[in-house]
Amino acid sequence: MKTDRATAARRRRLIMRAVESAILLLVLFLILFPILWMALTSFKRPVDLFDLTLVFTPTLDNFRTIFAAPWNIGQTLLNSTIVAGLTVAISIPFSTLAAYAFSRFEMRFKHALFFTILATQFIPAVVVVLPFYLLFRDLGLLDTHFALVIVNLAIVTPFAVWMLKGFLDAVPTESEEAALVDGATRLRVILDIVVPMVWPGVLVTAVFCFILTWNEFLFALILTRDDAVTLPVGITRFRTERGDLWELIAAAGILISIPMFLLASVIQRHFVRGMTGGAVK
């Protein structure tokens, strides 16, 4: 009797696990299939393009083509790297200081200010893209890296401040106070003590900002024409009078995705590693 119930329970557990696995596989398939399809397409010759078969002769021609004239995807790749790199390099130090102030200091209207910073992000990009266009046109900054960096800073900094404050709030303040008493200025405390302790959080935030900037499309589309075109906008050039060049779009898509995959794996590794062990208690 008892063993019967035990086997029944075990069977139910097995079935549950099978159902779980099936659901997981389905979700995974939904997420991964488009990526897989893109990857396959990027290695196909145009004749195989609309063939649904998985067996074809792979070629690197598409990658060669997009790097050559007239596409010159290398330039847009460089533009994207410059814009995303500069945005992160500028945003992270300032966001860290701002997040530290929000996390540690008492000030008037602190909560109102903090929510205002995030609220700026609730305004849809399409609403402000035209004013931005006019502004940069009058300043003569259209089609420059500078304009894109400024716009992207406005987008990522609020998120960075918000994220970093979360990480900073989780760090106990005793080590900082010890450093203040030991003779450090507030800035020294941040550089010597706080940043090393929240380093994984800073890294995660930086990667997040990089991804946001890297994928940003609307502003780059409106504010650039030739010189400062970024990768996502560059891809639109493959829609030509001759039709959509899917094999080239896929190859460029792979190019966009590779850094994301690399960064995601970096985040993952640092995300689980806590640095605060042993500081307090």
Next chain:
Amino acid sequence: MADVALRRVSKNWGSFVAVRDQSLEIRDGEFMVLLGPSGCGKTTTMRMIAGLEEPSSGDILIGGQRVNDLPPRDRDIAMVFQSYGLYPHMTVAENIGYPLKLRGIKGAERDARVRAAAAKVELEPLLARRPKELSGGQRQRVALARAIIRRPTVFLMDEPLSNLDAKLRVSTRAEIKHLQHELGVTTVYVTHDQIEAMTLAHRVAVMNHGEIRQLATPEVIYDRPADLFVAGFIGSPPMNLVAGTHEEGVFTAPGGLRAVTRVARHAGRAVLGIRPEDVTVAPAGAGDVDAAIYAVELTGDAVLVTVRIGEARLIAKADRTWRAEPGSAVALRFDATRLHLFDADTTKRLNPE
């Protein structure tokens, strides 16, 4: 070395008063313990001396100089925190040497001083480790070494032993006392543990509700508590406090308790205090008051006898070989020279004339 003074210092957060208009003079080289239950304002007081908290009013002086507007780094103090406050990404040596690094002391001199400070707290073999590879006691010794490395004018210690286990607490306590004696640095030490206060302090400031209730040497705090709070807070097991009435030098309480107090003036409601070790258990009829045994507890070094007199329960400390059955009748004898009388209304001590 320097003296520390608080002049009418208050600290409020909104309507909450953490420290209420307190003045305190800490002498050069003195070991001052701020003692009190949690939330009594002792840590806030220390943090104001450190500069980590700004007083709402009043002045703080270190070495005669007003330091209210100085940041912590300019006060020449060192602090040991309850949870150590170590730098987790630095080695033990880097932790200890950090105050010197901030002062631009480099290379061989810094190494030598780190080594010397580490030697004082027996940490030399661990200099290359990181805090997370150390035990709690070792971590607290790192914090101590970091505090002593640059010979500050004032040491501040915020419950440095409370995260250690009981055995380690005793040995670290002795180390702290030894270090303070050897270095002769003015020390302010915050604790809620009365044993730490009694063993370490030159003088103890007993605090409650943001006020210093008594400031005196450990002996005076123990032998002549200033009010009911101090009387009940100091001592383990705590002082027996019996409510009753006092008239013409005689205290009486329900249940037949009667004691001659040598306090002539007070008449009215009063509380009699007797420490458990000042009560002797005698055979029934042979003491000051008869009582029935409520519980007998062996602590190892003594036997705690709880008896009932009327509504009140009293604890007596008997010899560790003493035995009796609960419910049996005994008598208590009080040491008449060690009775404490308090005014029940003001809670203040009434001294014999």
